[in-house]
Amino acid sequence: MAGRFSEYSEKVLKIFRNPANVGVINDPDAWSFISDPTRGVTMELFLKLDGTIISDARFRASGCGATIATTSAITEMLKGKTPEQAREITDIDLAQALELSERKHYVAELGRELIAAAVDDYRQRNA
Amino acid sequence: MKRIYLDYAATTPLHPEVFKVMKPYLLENFGNPATLYSYGQEARQAVESARDKIAGLIHAKSEEIVFTGGGTEANNLAIKGVAQALEKKGNHIITCAIEHHSVLGPCQALEKRGFAVTYLPVDEYGRVSPESVGNAITPKTILISIMHANNEIGTLQPVAEIGRIARQKGIYFHTDAVQTLGHIPVDVDELGADLLSTSAHKIYGPKGVGALYIRECVKLAPLIDGGEQEDRRRAGTENVPGIIGFGRAVELAEVDMSGEAQRLTELRDRLIKDLQATIEDIHLNGHPSARLPGNVNISINYVEGEAVCLNLDLENICAATGSACTTGSIEPSHVVLALGRNRQLAHGSVRFTMGKWTSAVEINRVKKVLPGIVARLRSMSPLYRQDRH
Numbered sequence: 366m367a368g369r370f371s372e373y374s375e376k377v378l379k380i381f382r383n384p385a386n387v388g389v390i391n392d393p394d395a396w397s398f399i400s401d402p403t404r405g406v407t408m409e410l411f412l413k414l415d416g417t418i419i420s421d422a423r424f425r426a427s428g429c430g431a432t433i434a435t436t437s438a439i440t441e442m443l444k445g446k447t448p449e450q451a452r453e454i455t456d457i458d459l460a461q462a463l464e465l466s467e468r469k470h471y472v473a474e475l476g477r478e479l480i481a482a483a484v485d486d487y488r489q490r491n492a
Numbered sequence: 493m494k495r496i497y498l499d500y501a502a503t504t505p506l507h508p509e510v511f512k513v514m515k516p517y518l519l520e521n522f523g524n525p526a527t528l529y530s531y532g533q534e535a536r537q538a539v540e541s542a543r544d545k546i547a548g549l550i551h552a553k554s555e556e557i558v559f560t561g562g563g564t565e566a567n568n569l570a571i572k573g574v575a576q577a578l579e580k581k582g583n584h585i586i587t588c589a590i591e592h593h594s595v596l597g598p599c600q601a602l603e604k605r606g607f608a609v610t611y612l613p614v615d616e617y618g619r620v621s622p623e624s625v626g627n628a629i630t631p632k633t634i635l636i637s638i639m640h641a642n643n644e645i646g647t648l649q650p651v652a653e654i655g656r657i658a659r660q661k662g663i664y665f666h667t668d669a670v671q672t673l674g675h676i677p678v679d680v681d682e683l684g685a686d687l688l689s690t691s692a693h694k695i696y697g698p699k700g701v702g703a704l705y706i707r708e709c710v711k712l713a714p715l716i717d718g719g720e721q722e723d724r725r726r727a728g729t730e731n732v733p734g735i736i737g738f739g740r741a742v743e744l745a746e747v748d749m750s751g752e753a754q755r756l757t758e759l760r761d762r763l764i765k766d767l768q769a770t771i772e773d774i775h776l777n778g779h780p781s782a783r784l785p786g787n788v789n790i791s792i793n794y795v796e797g798e799a800v801c802l803n804l805d806l807e808n809i810c811a812a813t814g815s816a817c818t819t820g821s822i823e824p825s826h827v828v829l830a831l832g833r834n835r836q837l838a839h840g841s842v843r844f845t846m847g848k849w850t851s852a853v854e855i856n857r858v859k860k861v862l863p864g865i866v867a868r869l870r871s872m873s874p875l876y877r878q879d880r881h
Contacts, residue, residue, distance in 0.1 A: 370805055381802065387872050398874065405796045405815055405824060405839030409874040427873035429798040429815065 370430070374464030377434040384437035388423045394490065395448070397482035399475050405429070406472070408436045408479045412443065412487065419443045419451065431469040435476045438463055448484045496809045496854045500694075500786055500847030501643050501671060506737070507696035507848075513740045514698065517733040525730055526721065535732045542739025546703055549742050550669075550688065551679045558704045558722045559735050563670040563691030564594035566704040567637075569715050569726065570666045570687040571598040574635045575607060576713035578664075582632035588612040588620045588649075589830040590642055595668055596826075599637075608632070614830050617779040618647035626657045633661070639668040640678065640688075644814055644827040644843060645778030646671075646787025655684020664710060670694055670702070671784060674745030676753055686710050692734065696848060697741030701734035748848070756785035756846050763788050763844065763855050770863045777828055777841060786846035789814075791828065791837040794876040795869040800842050803865040809858060814841035836875065 373381075390411035400407045406428040413421035422440035426433050442462070443451050459465070459473040497505075517538065523531030525539050540554070547554040560566045575585065587599055589611045599609045610628045612620050620638055629636075636658045641648045651667050658665035666687035669678050674695035680688055688705040692698055706712055712725065719727030760783075764776055767790060777789040792800060797813030804811050814825025815838075823829070824838035833841075844858065870876040 370802055373802075381799075382806065384872070402835045403823060405835065407874050425872055425874040427794065427799075427869070427875050428796050430802045432796070433799060433872065 372466045372468065373430055376438075376463050377431055377465070380434035380437050380463075381430045384433055386423050386437060386440035387425065389425065390421060390423050395483045395487035397479050397486055399479045399482065401471075401475060404471065406432050406475055408432065408475060410436070410439065410479050410483045412483055414448075414487070417447050419446055419448070429469075429472070431463070431465055431472040432475075435459060435463055435465070435472050436479070439476055439480060443480070448487050451480055452484045454480055493808045496857060498844040498846060498850065498854070498858070499810050499812050500850070501646075501784075501843065501845035502812060503693050503699065504696045504847055505849070506698060507741060507744055509744060510697055510737045510740045514733040514737040517736050521732075523732075525732060526719075535730075538736050538739075539730055539732060542735045542742075545739040545742045546690070547705075549673070549678070549746055550690075550705060551681055552705050553708065555723065556705055556708055558706055558725045559730060559738075560702045560704055560726060561731070562700055562702040563592075563668070563689055563694075564702075565715070566670075566689035566691070566702045567592065567594040567666075567668055568598050569704050569712070570689060570706075571595065571635065571637060572602065572715060573712035573725075574664055574666070574687070574710070575602050577711040578634040579607075582630075582634040583607045584610070584630050584632040585635045585637065586610045586612065586625060586628045586633060587637045588614060588639075590614050590618055590645075590647075590827040591637065591639055592643055592668055592670070595637055595639065612638075614647075616831055617782070618642055618645050618777075618827065618831055619779065619782070620649055620654070622650050622653040622657055625654050626661075629657075629661055629663065633663050635664045635666060637666040637668070640672040640683070641669075641676075641784050642778065642827060643671050644825060644841075645789045645831070646784035646845075647778040648672075648676075648782045648784070651683045651685070658686075659684050674742060674749060675785060676749070680705055680707070687712075692738035692741055695741045695745045698734045698737040701731050701738050703738070752848065753785040756850070759846055759850065759852060759855050760786060760788055763859065764790075766859045767862065770859065771866050774866075775833070775837060777831060777833070784845075786850070788844040788846075789828075790842055791833060792840045792842060792866055793837060794840070794873045795866060796839050797824075797842045799869055800840075800862075800865055803869070804858075804861070807857075807861050807865075809861070812843040812845070814843070815839045 393411040395412040426436040456473040523535040525536035691702040773793040797815035828838040
């Protein structure tokens with residue numbers, strides 16, 4: 366039952382302490398929800414678009430420190446991007462941005478899936 | 493802000509009195525106890541005196557104590573040592589689902605070598621039913637290994653009853669007493685134990701030293717060959733300062749035990765009651781009364797234990813979690829899952845373990861900060877809102 370908080374980068378800890386964009390968007394233009402009960406991770410993303418540009422992004426998440434920090438960082442990264450540009454963000458981009466350890470790389474993979482699912486949802490709504 | 497340490501089940505700080513007796517054996521009294529000159533013989537006498545103290549605490553004979561490199565090695569020696577010594581007699585071992593990994597690991601290793609292992613389930617409080625132990629015995633059973641108390645949830649097992657069943661059937665009974673030695677009474681005859689594992693660093697002794705009690709009639713093969721030490725049951729020069737520290741830690745524990753158990757039980761029960769009153773939807777893991785004096789383990793619904801512990805760490809409070817994130821595995825705590833909890837609750841488990849230097853002021857600080865941490869994490873959790881609306 367040991368802790369391994371020392372593996373977290375200052376970036377993760379800083380965001381974890383004070384995450385940006387927590388909450389929901391009522392009537393979002395895109396929404397996604399990813400759950401990995403085995404790992405105890407749940408992420409939810411809400412996007413609002415102004416034309417083709419993501420103008421607002423909010424999240425809710427349950428999971429470890431890396432999960433909460435990564436989901437919050439995603440909301441910051443998506444603002445100002447088009448859905449197509451958002452779709453290009455990879456797990457490696459997320460892992461590098463947050464300086465995640467290799468052991469926590471799965472969080473970046475789930476984050477990428479969360480973005481992809483939101484973009485798919487946007488496309489379906491606008492098909 | 494002063495750091496509040498609430499992970500005494502993981503390890504304890506060295507008692508200053510223990511350090512005091514160890515120090516000369518790290519410096520001037522450095523002799524190898526296997527040698528014949530005075531340096532060596534002084535070390536030998538000190539090691540034997542420590543052995544007497546440990547034997548005394550558990551009501552064993554000194555020659556029934558074998559020093560090891562810790563609790564994990566003691567558990568490995570008990571299980572693999574008996575399996576190897578008795579493999580012509582039988583190949584079946586009985587244990588339970590919530591044992592420490594240092595018991596489950598050797599059992600799994602033996603399965604690969606052709607042994608059959610029964611992992612008995614536990615009830616909602618983590619208790620093994622003695623009846624289920626009796627029912628699992630086959631003519632091939634050579635060893636029963638059930639822990640005295642669980643390290644995560646603190647549940648005390650009905651070890652004496654299981655020991656009686658094992659004795660009636662003529663099967664060796666091993667118990668992992670790493671969490672109980674020095675905290676509650678441990679008597680090898682009352683427990684009916686033929687083998688019993690202990691560790692020094694859980695009772696304010698040094699890390700890297702433990703002992704296995706081996707009843708004198710028990711047949712056991714060594715894990716480590718290459719020397720006459722420990723009556724040929726554990727080769728290698730003894731960890732003299734560690735063993736001496738272990739002996740002193742046992743002496744100190746014996747004096748403090750009943751008063752400390754009572755003090756910690758009161759702190760424990762008050763913490764459980766107050767957290768249940770201030771945080772909704774939390775669940776006590778383990779037995780409400782048949783549990784280690786200093787153990788509080790709760791599952792906090794809708795949040796993840798690691799995030800709770802990370803927030804507690806930011807408040808200078810050290811606690812542990814059974815969440816998978818911290819153990820490197822994918823699955824959360826095998827112990828909390830075995831209680832019948834779902835994965836969400838297993839991921840939400842947080843353990844506070846108290847000890848000698850835990851004060852009511854420290855516990856009050858936990859009571860003060862934890863509700864806010866939980867509320868903040870729940871406000872972020874999609875699970876919380878989903879279930880409630």
